[in-house]
Amino acid sequence: MSRLLACAILGLGTMVSSAAMAGERNVTLAVSNMYCAACPHTVKASLEAVSGVSKVVVSSKDKTAIVTYDDARTDVKALTEATTNAGYPSTPKT
Template sequence: MNKRSLFAAIALVGVAAAPQASLAEQKTVVLSVPSMNCAACPITVRKALEKVPGVQNVRATLEPSEAVVMFDDAKTGVDKLTEATKRAGYPSSIKPAK
């Protein structure tokens, strides 16, 4: 293999690997949702979050008052998640990673 075709091969590997890398960008955040105050609240919050494109899994609880969200980092972000809960009537903020 000459130098030129070696570079071409490396470039091809780079292109092929890039989309897979972005697919693997799954993140989990914990949102503090202090205004949840009864058993129905976590359900409302969960449904609001599940509607956000890119959200893969939501677990909302009253005790503690928070929502754990797994999402595709390439499709959505924390801003969109907190915006979704706010629009549902539950302002939230991200909890620092443990």
């Protein structure tokens, strides 16, 4: 019985540590093709449509999008694909 309990505790600890590693992240994307006043709205809408995104701030002046997202539900690749599919290719800004 004690082995079963130890395995259960170990398994629970693994699940908790995996969940603790997932969470809210921020990324700044460098966004191409933003030339007019409507562009930031389109970029923002494309990013907000991605499941797991909680906040988007787009700057046409800086040609960036700062995205807050849940890394358990999405990733940077999905974010850059969303803007690219909307006509605004993006890459993580370093």
